[in-house]
Amino acid sequence: MEKLTEKDKELIRVSWESLGKNKVPHGVIMFSRLFELEPALLNLFHYNTNCGTTEDCLSSPEFLDHVTKDFLLNLGKKHQAVGVNTQSFVVVGESLLYMLQCSLGQGYTAPLRQAWLNMYTIVVAAMSRGWAKNGEHKTD
Template sequence: MTPQQIALVRSSFALVRPIAPTAAAIFYDKLFAADPGLRQLFKGDMTLQGERLMTMIGSAVALLDQVGKVLPVLRQLGARHVAYGVRDQHYVTVGQALVATLQEGLGQAFTAEVREAWIAAYALISRTMQEGAWEASLNVAA
């Protein structure tokens, strides 16, 4: 990611923070509308799940310029998600739901440049989580 993309992700996420519970609810509504089968992967309280989601995104956003710190955390997160039943194809659906949520939540502040920055950020996040999932599945198979 470029420094400008990181700045755009950070500044737009700062606009999301005040509406974090609403943004999380919108995200899960969009996610489950896109793939109703994903609902079965979530066993707990969805409000708490939404808080965790927003915390994870916030942490990743804060560390986007410190790849050495964020990548190992994302790999571990991806490894944990294997046990929840998350598969590679789910990452596409999550990315689409995330972009749609940001578009709805940010309105006119969700410019084409902000959209591209978030797509780049999510590509980094999802790719790294998938690497962690792949590594975890290799360790299980071994």
């Protein structure tokens, strides 16, 4: 398994802290971009019947609970079960980087971008193992 360098860890930690205590607005930017890039993913959020638009979904208490409490908790298995495929990880990564760029402005540097890419690569590898362990490695 790949590991992050100490410099990567520090860049990620400092940039994450600079986003402030309330991360919800940054999550809204990220998921808005995600749904803009891959609108079909919006249909996978069946928290309630009012999740038909990006705005409805992002304001749903169930959605906020999902993104704040379930992050990386059996994520690969859970997302596979609702129909997310591993190709969507690329779009999620692009949306994460987009949010960081929008939120950090001049603080979003090439080394910082690379540190986040390195971290996200590790996350995707772990989630992909969840697919494989489930016996249904979906890449379509």
